[in-house]
Amino acid sequence: xxxxxxxxxxxxxxxxxxxxxxxxxxxxxxxxxxxxxxxxxxxxxxxxxxxxxxxxxxxxxxxxxxxxxxxxxxxxxxxxxxxxxxxxxxxxxxxxxxxxxxxxxxxxxxxxxxxxxxxxxxxxxxxxxxxxxxxxxxxxxxxxxxxxxxxxxxxxxxxxxxxxxxxxxxxxxxxxxxxxxxxxxxxxxxxxxxxxxxxxxxxxxxxxxxxxxxxxxxxxxxxxxxxxxxxxxxxxxxxxxxxxxxxxxxxxxxxxxxxxxxxxxxxxxxxxxxxxxxxxxxxxxxxxxxxxxxxxxxxxxxxxxxxxxxxxxxxxxxxxxxxxxxxxxxxxxxxxxxxxxxxxxxxxxxxxxxxxxxxxxxxxxxxxxxxxxxxxxxxxxxxxxxxxxxxxxxxxxxxxxxxxxxxxxxxxxxxxxxxxxxxxxxxxxxxxxxxxxxxxxxxxxxxxxxxxxxxxxxxxxxxxxxxxxxxxxxxxxxxxxxxxxxxxxxxxxxxxxxxxxxxx
Amino acid sequence: xxxxxxxxxxxxxxxxxxxxxxxxxxxxxxxxxxxxxxxxxxxxxxxxxxxxxxxxxxxxxxxxxxxxxxxxxxxxxxxxxxxxxxxxxxxxxxxxxxxxxxxxxxxxxxxxxxxxxxxxxxxxxxxxxxxxxxxxxxxxxxxxxxxxxxxxxxxxxxxxxxxxxxxxxxxxxxxxxxxxxxxxxxxxxxxxxxxxxxxxxxxxxxxxxxxxxxxxxxxxxxxxxxxxxxxxxxxxxxxxxxxxxxxxxxxxxxxxxxxxxxxxxxxxxxxxxxxxxxxxxxxxxxxxxxxxxxxxxxxxxxxxxxxxxxxxxxxxxxxxxxxxxx
Numbered sequence: 001x002x003x004x005x006x007x008x009x010x011x012x013x014x015x016x017x018x019x020x021x022x023x024x025x026x027x028x029x030x031x032x033x034x035x036x037x038x039x040x041x042x043x044x045x046x047x048x049x050x051x052x053x054x055x056x057x058x059x060x061x062x063x064x065x066x067x068x069x070x071x072x073x074x075x076x077x078x079x080x081x082x083x084x085x086x087x088x089x090x091x092x093x094x095x096x097x098x099x100x101x102x103x104x105x106x107x108x109x110x111x112x113x114x115x116x117x118x119x120x121x122x123x124x125x126x127x128x129x130x131x132x133x134x135x136x137x138x139x140x141x142x143x144x145x146x147x148x149x150x151x152x153x154x155x156x157x158x159x160x161x162x163x164x165x166x167x168x169x170x171x172x173x174x175x176x177x178x179x180x181x182x183x184x185x186x187x188x189x190x191x192x193x194x195x196x197x198x199x200x201x202x203x204x205x206x207x208x209x210x211x212x213x214x215x216x217x218x219x220x221x222x223x224x225x226x227x228x229x230x231x232x233x234x235x236x237x238x239x240x241x242x243x244x245x246x247x248x249x250x251x252x253x254x255x256x257x258x259x260x261x262x263x264x265x266x267x268x269x270x271x272x273x274x275x276x277x278x279x280x281x282x283x284x285x286x287x288x289x290x291x292x293x294x295x296x297x298x299x300x301x302x303x304x305x306x307x308x309x310x311x312x313x314x315x316x317x318x319x320x321x322x323x324x325x326x327x328x329x330x331x332x333x334x335x336x337x338x339x340x341x342x343x344x345x346x347x348x349x350x351x352x353x354x355x356x357x358x359x360x361x362x363x364x365x366x367x368x369x370x371x372x373x374x375x376x377x378x379x380x381x382x383x384x385x386x387x388x389x390x391x392x393x394x395x396x397x398x399x400x401x402x403x404x405x406x407x408x409x410x411x412x413x414x415x416x417x418x419x420x421x422x423x424x425x426x427x428x429x430x431x432x433x434x435x436x437x438x439x440x441x442x443x444x445x446x447x448x449x450x451x452x453x454x455x456x457x458x459x460x461x462x463x464x465x466x467x468x469x470x471x472x473x474x475x476x477x478x479x480x481x482x483x484x485x486x487x488x489x490x491x492x493x494x495x496x497x498x499x500x501x502x503x504x
Numbered sequence: 505x506x507x508x509x510x511x512x513x514x515x516x517x518x519x520x521x522x523x524x525x526x527x528x529x530x531x532x533x534x535x536x537x538x539x540x541x542x543x544x545x546x547x548x549x550x551x552x553x554x555x556x557x558x559x560x561x562x563x564x565x566x567x568x569x570x571x572x573x574x575x576x577x578x579x580x581x582x583x584x585x586x587x588x589x590x591x592x593x594x595x596x597x598x599x600x601x602x603x604x605x606x607x608x609x610x611x612x613x614x615x616x617x618x619x620x621x622x623x624x625x626x627x628x629x630x631x632x633x634x635x636x637x638x639x640x641x642x643x644x645x646x647x648x649x650x651x652x653x654x655x656x657x658x659x660x661x662x663x664x665x666x667x668x669x670x671x672x673x674x675x676x677x678x679x680x681x682x683x684x685x686x687x688x689x690x691x692x693x694x695x696x697x698x699x700x701x702x703x704x705x706x707x708x709x710x711x712x713x714x715x716x717x718x719x720x721x722x723x724x725x726x727x728x729x730x731x732x733x734x735x736x737x738x739x740x741x742x743x744x745x746x747x748x749x750x751x752x753x754x755x756x757x758x759x760x761x762x763x764x765x766x767x768x769x770x771x772x773x774x775x776x777x778x779x780x781x782x783x784x785x786x787x788x789x790x791x792x793x794x795x796x797x798x799x800x801x802x803x804x805x806x807x808x809x810x811x812x813x814x815x816x817x818x819x820x821x822x823x824x825x826x827x828x829x830x
Contacts, residue, residue, distance in 0.1 A: 331716045344710030358704055359715040361697035368695040
């Protein structure tokens, strides 16, 4: 009989409407091991983590912990199995103190006659904090500390619960370089303490650096498993992508095109500070920054979806003159693809055709809504965007992620505007759909549309953008022209390691 | 066929079958119920009884039509019956003082429109939760009605009753008014860009905003419509009973209006519902009361039975909606 690992998850299945999110996933890990789980967005790695953490319940499959068959249906079960999840965005109570947050599961142990014994609580909290080398005052209110420090709270919380299995879900996506180093050190210590660490990311260099073994996931399946000492970065990349994919690169020169949109002095304290930029016809302009840097808020303020404190937006009118335009008007005239299609991108309970025409209702209203025209138009867009659906009546919520994203894109393209704001064009879609969407974006730019694109993926910025503006703390701190764009430079700039000339 | 498609297909087939079963069951239950009544109380189907149910439900139906607009947009309007009562009382008061029907009608509509706009502003511009905002309006209207009427009944002018409360041919004026409202509102809701925007807001307000729909403006318009409906219901009701008093809106009426909308298929969460459904809901509610009275059941027991039936209907509908979704 083969040797049992401490943790085994065997043949897990999870179905979402239209998606087989986990397909026969088997992942095992032993104590003292750092296991990397890598894959593109939507590969199923977060689903796996959430299942372990008890935030979702799998449909089929078994867990074995310490050789015993275990059921994980909810967070309680997961806690009993001593599994702790460090979320991508720390789950904290922001109006409570650091100490209360750390002991949130065990507060009753610090309660005497119905009152919390704060002195003991604070003492113990600083003990745990110093254990992970975090210099945080346990009496501080959580909303006043940084994102990295919030993460430390979650890690401390895992220690308090004496977790044997610590899951990290893309922990570095919003950390500064120092914080990242500190995190890696802590992971090293956890390994020494003989814990299991599972580390989700889509950064290969992090995997190569801290993990002992790597599991590659794609489309809900485990597609590869490597010992880190005998794998090269190249092999991992092929494993993640699954196949050779056409990389779409935007290559045209836009130096002497006219400006179509200009933003002056946009402020919305404290998330957007003194933002100035201009976009030319046919140009793809990237806004690059860490999560929470204010990149999405800049666009929302331009479009008056948030209320800016100050700022003027100019748009080129038919006569070719830059004219002041209100946010509402601009929103009507341009296309806006939002960051999160579940939150504010789609009408999940509506059919495809209603979703596609929604940004453009006036075009279809001839005293009454011309439903036939709407349906014909939707069918045309379904064809053009290669959306996989039997007809236009399919509810959007039953589509898979990539097709949902294509519906969002179809709605914007159908509006036929000359300015696009696209926030995360390919979030959670597979690599083929990604390349398809990239092609569409480049096509739009070639037709003369100006495109403002926000993307967390470096490759997207590298391949598509004519220019990248670096956003940090709500400010545009630097501008990088196409010829100078490089991975390292973008990473350094957004974390403030390198300073560049300010954009005029 | 790969495994993904297989499961999607299987899921779909399952949900459709379940949905069909539910529909079939509800139709069979409904027919059985109606047949049972025909045997037990044939007088329920007498033309006069049915026509009186229609007339009695018209005011609730008109208000429920307004409620549907608010509910489809994802809100709720608790104040409709109170606004109806207040505008009815002030209208009757105006008529008594001025002896002028036009001024009375004008007063009724003005009050209703103003309070509707007030609700709309509180919700859309200031950002108060619709439940709270309309509850405030409800309390305010109830109080003011008490002040205006001093707990007495104010008779309306006979000419007013004659105009809005008599039969035109075989149809009572209330029924005509209800049908006109039904047709116009149903048309607006299902056939125009305005109506589509309301569904959009109820389904996902943030998406609607990002699509460039002016959510604030439309929410105000939606509350305005529910205000107008309250005014029209006030005209219908005061004309029918030829006086205005606090009894126009008993504490049950407010809930009747919401119940009518929910029984008619609207959801508290917004995004679904039709005006036609609200009307059917209003008929069911009034028909049920009427039937129970025919059986000689007392008022309090009727309330209990009504509650039980609504629980059953809404549970049934929720289970069905969940089955459809899967």
